[in-house]
Structures are given as structure tokens and as C-alpha cells.
Amino acid sequence: MRSPDSTPSTFIEKGQGFSLPTKEYSIPDIDISLQPIHSFKDLFHLKALTRIIRLPIVKNIFSARVINPRSIESLKNARRSLEDVYFRDYETSIIHIDDIHSINVDLSYEIRELKKDTYYLEHGEDSFIDYISKLYNNFDGHVMRGLEFLDNLHFNCFITDRDGTTNNYCGHYRSSIQPVYNAIFLSRFASLCTENPIFITSAPLRNFGIIDVSVNPDNVFIYAGSKGREFLDLDLVEHRAFIDPARQVKLDELAAKVSELEKKTEFEKFFYVGSGLQLKFGQLTIARQDVANSIAEEDSLALLQSISDIVREIDPDSSIFKIVDTGKDIEVILTVNGQNGVRGFDKGDGLKFIDDQIDLCLDKGPHLVCGDTASDLPMLEAVLEYTDDVYAIFVTRDIALSRKVVQLCPNTLIVPSPDILLTILGVAALTMKRRKGRKSPGIFL
Ligand SMILES: [Mg+2]
Structure with missing residues (x-):
């Protein structure tokens, strides 16, 4: 290649x-x-x-x-x-x-x-x-198919998840520093092929959040943490969604109680593996397993039980928090009112908040949405509420998830690894540069 x-x-x-x-x-x-x-x-x-x-x-x-x-x-x-x-x-x-x-x-x-x-x-x-x-089977075939899929399009929004999508999974979030090649491929695509490139991640924005593990140049990406409840725009201005102070008090109480678990011998390891404990804006996450499955299932379930007990104690009628168990992480999220009652704030809500603050012109496609798990589907659904001119690339080997994505969005490409997605984006941007015949001294701009 x-x-x-x-x-x-x-x-x-x-x-x-x-x-x-x-x-x-x-x-x-x-x-x-x-x-x-x-x-x-x-x-x-x-x-x-x-x-x-x-x-x-x-x-x-x-x-x-x-x-x-x-x-x-x-x-x-x-x-x-x-x-x-x-x-x-x-x-x-x-x-x-x-x-x-x-x-x-x-x-x-x-x-x-x-x-x-x-x-x-x-x-x-x-x-x-x-x-x-x-390193990958049929790498060239995947990349060629990806380049045909992108078809030299210039996207309005490029909305992407980070971990497992553009970044290979790491055993410890805090040490998952973005590699150089990753930043070059992504930033080049963002600069040459998109108007509004946005990371939306479940990790926090700061305090060992996405900003602290990224090395993209400034003013290239909008970084949204805590599923989009907080974000840094291209002018480096931070935005935060409103949280009712009474609910914030409950979230602080939850954070204090969960933090106490580190003092218990049987639970301290969870503060070091995988996502560790992440105190986010409107949400708390604690790892119960890492990608290498280094935690015994019995211990992992014991933590889940303890967190559930703490949440029930603070929120007995389940009106404030929603627990989402991803198998790796336990997320305790402040709820929002949805069509079918209270539900956890998701990345679709986050995208709408960003649009509300800085106007992404979501009705004007084409948009590209990239993700790797079911928690990324809400951002795809949210974009589709504005226009059908949407393309999706999901990084997954999960057939059921692939089907769901295709059902939602007919213009979907499935690839098996972040490196393949990165290469597609990096090479597509070079093709775009060649087509436009740019001769600027910077090799990527
Ligand atoms: Mg992910």
C-alpha cells in the first residue's frame, strides 16, 4: 500500500x-x-x-x-x-x-x-x-474499500469516538497517550476533509481526560468529554451543560463514597486498571475489568454489587442516576428526561448540546460518524434526525452491532481495527490534497 x-x-x-x-x-x-x-x-x-x-x-x-x-x-x-x-x-x-x-x-x-x-x-x-x-489480514483490501467509500467527499461534521475507534484500546486510560502517527493521520483528515471535526468521548475533558492524552495540534479538533456534556471548541473556549445544583450534590456524595472504596484491599486494584476511577462532568465511571481481563470475574461482580448498593442508598427511587454496565466499566450517569421517561445522558444528547452552543449546521451534510460500540449509536441517531446525508464507519468485529449500524445508516462501512480506519482517513486526506493541487510548504496543509 x-x-x-x-x-x-x-x-x-x-x-x-x-x-x-x-x-x-x-x-x-x-x-x-x-x-x-x-x-x-x-x-x-x-x-x-x-x-x-x-x-x-x-x-x-x-x-x-x-x-x-x-x-x-x-x-x-x-x-x-x-x-x-x-x-x-x-x-x-x-x-x-x-x-x-x-x-x-x-x-x-x-x-x-x-x-x-x-x-x-x-x-x-x-x-x-x-x-x-x-499486522492485519486483508489490510490493503480494507483500505481500498474505505477510500472508495469516502469517495473524496468533504464532510461538514466528522464526529468520532476515540477509544477503540481512532485509538487502539489501552489497559490504562491515563497512559493511553495518542501516538504521533495517529495524530498526523487524524489531524490531516480533519483539516483537509472536514469543517467541524469533533471527538466525543465518555472520558472527562480534563483531570486525566481526553485533553491530557491527545497530541493533535491545537485548533484542529473540538474535544468533547463526559459524552459531550463538556467540550473545548476550536477557539479553546470551554462549554459545560447545565446541571441542577441539587443533583450535583448527589453526584459529589456518590463520588466521595466510591472514592472511599480504594481504602478497601479487595477494591483498590480497580482504581489502577482500565478506566480506573473517572470523575466526570455529570457522570462517574469506575473500571471493573480491563481489556486483558486481568480481574477475576468474582471480584469484578463484587465491585458492581457494591457500586449498585451505594447508588441505591443515595438514590432509592432511581430518579437521579442511571447505572450502565459495559462489562469493562460501570458508569453512573445523571439522568435526563427522554421520551420514555428518565434515561442516562448519551452521546446524542452531547452532540445536540455542542450544536446548541456553536451551531454545527447539522442539517447540512455530508457528515461522517465513527464509533466502535453501542454507546456510539446515539450520536449517529442524533445526526440522522437532521439529514440523511450521513456516512458511518464502525470499527467492530461484532456482527449484531454491525447490523444495527447498517439498519440505522445505509452508508456504512465496517472495519476491523483502528489502524485501518486511521490509514483510510490519512490516505484519503492526501488524495484530497493532490486533487486540490495544494502547494503550501506544510506537507499536510
Ligand atoms: Mg469506544
């Missing part, structure tokens, strides 16, 4: 390939050295450092600047530090919570994505696409 444009062969200075190395570097203030990782604190600190390294890399690529090789070395050191934990002989994959307690962790996401990033930066985009094409 070759991208349809003469992109640079690499992004580092080798005297060939990328031919615009005249502007000065934007260099991060830090280097990452090899470091021991024993605790989640160490892990999250290291991953936060990789965000500091990745942000200027993305910025430099967008501005047609070369990448400082020191940054690539830092990413390699981050990967080597994680591999040292993951592949250690006697304490393989063990991370310590404290002196007594430890937990097995799956660091494969972190290691794999760091490896992909350094490959992307050292070998360039064409070689990178060849590299990831070998």
Missing part, C-alpha cells in the same frame, strides 16, 4: 527525503532516559513524558520542520523502560501498588504504539503503512 503523494521518506534529518529542514526545531525541554518502572505512578509519569515529547513532534511535522533525533531516542528509551518490566524474567508484567500489593499489567499497547511511532518517524509514511499492513 503506497500513499498517493510524494511524502517525505523520513522525518529526521538525513540529508535526503524530507527537503524542508530550514526552519528551526521546536524542541521539548526534556529527554527521556532509561528508567525503572515499579509502580503505576512511575508508569503514568513516564507516559506523561512521552506526551511532552510527542506534542512538538506533531507540531514540527505539521509545520514542515524536521524532527530532532533526540526526541526519537527519548521515545525509544520510554519503550525500553516498559519492555524491562514487561519481559522481566521473574516478575514478568508486575506493577506494584504498594509494598505489599501488586498487579499484573498488560503494557503491550504502550510498547507497540511507541514502536510504531519510532518506525513512522525513522522510515517515513509509505514504509510505515507497509509495516502496519503486515
